[in-house]
Amino acid sequence: MKPYFDAGDVQLYHGDCRRLLADLDVTADCVVADPPYGETSLAWDRWPDGWPDALLEVTRSMWCFGSMRMFLDRALQFGAWRLSQDMVWQKQNGSAFHADRFKRTHECITHWYRGAWAETYHEVPRAPYYGANVKVITAKRDRGYHLGDAKKNTHVAGSDRMMTSVLQVRNMQGRALHPTEKPAAVLSPLIEYACPPGGLVLDPFAGSGSTAVAARLLGRRAVLIEADERYCEVIARRLAQDVLPLGGEPG
Numbered sequence: 430m431k432p433y434f435d436a437g438d439v440q441l442y443h444g445d446c447r448r449l450l451a452d453l454d455v456t457a458d459c460v461v462a463d464p465p466y467g468e469t470s471l472a473w474d475r476w477p478d479g480w481p482d483a484l485l486e487v488t489r490s491m492w493c494f495g496s497m498r499m500f501l502d503r504a505l506q507f508g509a510w511r512l513s514q515d516m517v518w519q520k521q522n523g524s525a526f527h528a529d530r531f532k533r534t535h536e537c538i539t540h541w542y543r544g545a546w547a548e549t550y551h552e553v554p555r556a557p558y559y560g561a562n563v564k565v566i567t568a569k570r571d572r573g574y575h576l577g578d579a580k581k582n583t584h585v586a587g588s589d590r591m592m593t594s595v596l597q598v599r600n601m602q603g604r605a606l607h608p609t610e611k612p613a614a615v616l617s618p619l620i621e622y623a624c625p626p627g628g629l630v631l632d633p634f635a636g637s638g639s640t641a642v643a644a645r646l647l648g649r650r651a652v653l654i655e656a657d658e659r660y661c662e663v664i665a666r667r668l669a670q671d672v673l674p675l676g677g678e679p680g
């Protein structure tokens with residue numbers, strides 16, 4: 430199948446991901462999915478039924494953006510996937526869909542896998558640590574595969590520590606190429622976690638192509654799918670640039 434755009438390290442396909450994934454012979458180290466949440470009556474906000482199943486043969490590891498309502502309403506559609514963890518992207522501002530509820534300034538991000546967890550690539554990125562020294566905890570006994578090496582989890586001032594599950598990153602307000610564009614600073618730790626260097630990330634709902642921008646900066650390859658041709662054009666222009674903007678500043 431001929432890509433809409435091919436930059437060597439990134440291929441972009443135009444069409445419905447559910448149909449294209451059946452024809453594309455692609456195996457990805459991980460997927461980063463940011464589907465329409467299907468929460469509003471806006472024309473573009475239509476949940477594509479069945480897309481989580483369409484990815485089962487493509488990858489063993491998948492990040493998915495959404496709201497709590499979206500995940501609860503569509504829980505059955507993730508039935509074949511196992512949830513490993515959830516994260517929060519906290520923004521500086523957000524949407525006030527309802528005047529009688531708290532203004533939502535966060536998005537949920539969930540990680541899903543299939544098969545054996547031990548065989549699923551996962552490497553928590555480390556972040557600078559500016560707090561006080563925290564006493565080293567020495568494990569008295571084997572903590573088991575899931576808990577890992579206790580020493581790795583200790584904090585030393587001026588050093589680094591495992592990233593936390595809340596990402597505080599400014600959204601793309603005022604500089605976005607797509608109404609729901611995700612900043613590269615949110616996407617980067619997800620990609621580093623689930624995709625080894627040189628590996629392949631697939632984004633079935635590419636929007637402005639942010640996943641490919643982040644993947645490229647991290648030395649990963651990407652395959653993108655986008656149904657709206659206007660955004661395929663945006664992506665092609667963006668990826669053809671030599672200098673790529675790193676979206677997202679600390680919140």
Ligand SMILES: C[S@@+](CC[C@H](N)C(=O)[O-])C[C@H]1O[C@@H](n2cnc3c(N)ncnc32)[C@H](O)[C@@H]1O
Binds near residue numbers: 445464465466610657
């Ligand atoms: C939430 S946006 C993704 C934004 C993207 N993460 C970014 O940072 O720019 C969802 C995108 O999925 C596209 N889309 C919706 N249904 C689709 C489908 N069935 N297959 C492929 N793309 C689809 C929409 O056109 C929209 O651009």
